[in-house]
Amino acid sequence: MHAFLPAEGCADPLADELRREGVQVLPASGHEPFLLAETLPASGYAAFARQTLPDARALSGCSINGWADAMIEALLSHLGDDDPWHLHLWPAYGEGRAGQHRCELIRSAFLERLKKRRRLRLRHEQASLTPTTALLQAALTAPDAGLASLTPAVRRRELRALVSDFIAGDIPHAEDKSAPSRAFAKVIEAELRLGRRIERGQTCVDLGAAPGSWTYVAIQRGAHAIAVDRSPLRDDLMRHPRLQFHQGDAFKFRPEQAVDWLICDIIAAPQRSIDLLLEWLREGRMRQFIVTLKFKGDDEYALLDQLKAACPPLCTDFRLTRLCANKNEVTAFGARRF
Ligand SMILES: C[S@@+](CC[C@H](N)C(=O)[O-])C[C@H]1O[C@@H](n2cnc3c(N)ncnc32)[C@H](O)[C@@H]1O
Numbered sequence: 501m502h503a504f505l506p507a508e509g510c511a512d513p514l515a516d517e518l519r520r521e522g523v524q525v526l527p528a529s530g531h532e533p534f535l536l537a538e539t540l541p542a543s544g545y546a547a548f549a550r551q552t553l554p555d556a557r558a559l560s561g562c563s564i565n566g567w568a569d570a571m572i573e574a575l576l577s578h579l580g581d582d583d584p585w586h587l588h589l590w591p592a593y594g595e596g597r598a599g600q601h602r603c604e605l606i607r608s609a610f611l612e613r614l615k616k617r618r619r620l621r622l623r624h625e626q627a628s629l630t631p632t633t634a635l636l637q638a639a640l641t642a643p644d645a646g647l648a649s650l651t652p653a654v655r656r657r658e659l660r661a662l663v664s665d666f667i668a669g670d671i672p673h674a675e676d677k678s679a680p681s682r683a684f685a686k687v688i689e690a691e692l693r694l695g696r697r698i699e700r701g702q703t704c705v706d707l708g709a710a711p712g713s714w715t716y717v718a719i720q721r722g723a724h725a726i727a728v729d730r731s732p733l734r735d736d737l738m739r740h741p742r743l744q745f746h747q748g749d750a751f752k753f754r755p756e757q758a759v760d761w762l763i764c765d766i767i768a769a770p771q772r773s774i775d776l777l778l779e780w781l782r783e784g785r786m787r788q789f790i791v792t793l794k795f796k797g798d799d800e801y802a803l804l805d806q807l808k809a810a811c812p813p814l815c816t817d818f819r820l821t822r823l824c825a826n827k828n829e830v831t832a833f834g835a836r837r838f
Contacts, residue, residue: 501526503534503553503647504546505592505639505669507822511535513801514548520802521546531558531641533592543808544661547820547830548801551669552662553637553649560645564602567646568609571638572617574650578634583652584626585634588667592639592646602643629665631657639668661819664693671824680734684713685825687763690790690833693819698723703759705786707750707776708766712737714790718763719743728753751776755785762786770795770803777807781814781836790833792826807832 506514514535515525521541529536540554559570571587579585589607591599614625626633632653640646651663674688691697698704700722706715712733715725724742728750732738738745746753750766762780766773770793777791795801804820811818811834818834 501536501538501556501558502540503529503531503536503556503639503649504549505534505551505553507548507550507669507824510548510822513798514546517541517546517548517801517804520805530560531645531647534639534641534647540659540662543805544659544812545808545820546662547804548822549662549669550822550824551637551664551666552659553639553647554651554655554659554663556637556647556649558645558647562644562646564605564609565613566644567606567638567640568613570648571606571610571636572613574636574648578650578652583634584630584632585636585650586626586629587636587638589638590640590668592641592668593643599640599643603640606638606640629656635663635665660817661821665695666693673825679713679716680711680737681713682825683765684717686765686792686823686829686831687714687717687790689823689825690819690831693821693823694788694790694817694833694835696788696835697721698761698763702761704761704763705753705755705759707753707762707764708768709733714763714765715743718761723760726755726759758784759786760788762789762791764789764791766792767794770800774803774806777832778810781811784836784838786836787838788833788835790831793830793832795828795830797828801830804830813837 518525523537523539523541526536589603591603634653635651637649671689673685698718698721702723704718704723704725706727709715709727710729710731710733715727718725726744728746773793815834816837820832823831
């Protein structure tokens with residue numbers, strides 16, 4: 501069984517998205533907010549899921565030691581002696597400190613019991629995830645119930661668009677009071693999820709750039725920005741020597757040569773932004789990209805299925821997700837195959 505944690509307020513869009521993939525969502529999981537299903541989406545994408553627990557075991561009636569034993573069992577049943585692993589343990593119920601406190605007690609019991617087993621593999625808990633680390637996830641949906649899942653490193657790579665490296669798939673909004681708008685948190689979050697960032701000396705085309713917070717990130721990193729908008733950006737950015745500004749229709753802009761990044765946050769109908777992304781990918785105009793798709797209401801989410809089919813063959817890494825910093829938006833980001 502597999503468990504999907506919907507992005508905030510996205511349980512229905514996620515259930516619809518999974519159904520479109522032929523994934524049967526079990527009627528009442530008893531482990532809300534998670535949706536449970538027997539299969540994973542064949543496309544490898546669930547844009548409205550914040551986190552996925554593949555091959556999850558549902559637990560109920562667990563004492564603190566019961567939780568610790570179930571987590572140890574998940575490790576022992578999947579890992580070899582030398583396999584490094586990392587634990588994400590979190591409360592997916594209630595507000596406030598009670599759930600956190602319970603998780604701390606479970607973590608202590610788990611580590612204590614591991615120590616007693618004196619197994620070689622116990623030494624391989626890692627402080628953070630690396631490409632060779634297995635991910636043990638334990639999510640409490642009530643103090644005595646929840647889900648446990650172990651994803652070996654190879655599987656984590658295969659499922660990287662579904663299984664987030666971040667606990668509960670959550671990334672706090674980046675804050676920078678000097679940025680022209682809060683929209684800058686989207687570009688930072690997409691970079692973190694992708695594990696790639698705009699670097700010094702690179703060139704970024706920013707479509708729909710005003711007032712300029714995505715360009716601001718690029719410039720702060722030492723990159724060159726080519727910003728396109730009908731309106732100018734904030735004055736200080738307009739004067740910046742590494743900014744080239746084009747006033748006009750972003751859909752008509754073509755770079756002279758392939759650029760390192762396409763970043764695009766144009767307010768437009770989602771089909772237009774999808775077509776723009778596909779055209780840039782097919783024409784090989786960028787190496788990496790972050791593109792926001794903006795929705796009005798909830799009746800056009802099925803348009804995303806076009807990207808799930810068309811982008812993976814064109815990319816070495818492709819992601820499609822409702823970011824924590826997104827409103828009624830989904831962000832497509834990744835790296836093009838060259
Ligand atoms: C959400 S704002 C972008 C915010 C920007 N990413 C930031 O962080 O400051 C969307 C922008 O798209 C621009 N826009 C919409 N349609 C456009 C078009 N066809 N050509 C150029 N700009 C367009 C709007 O002028 C607006 O500045």
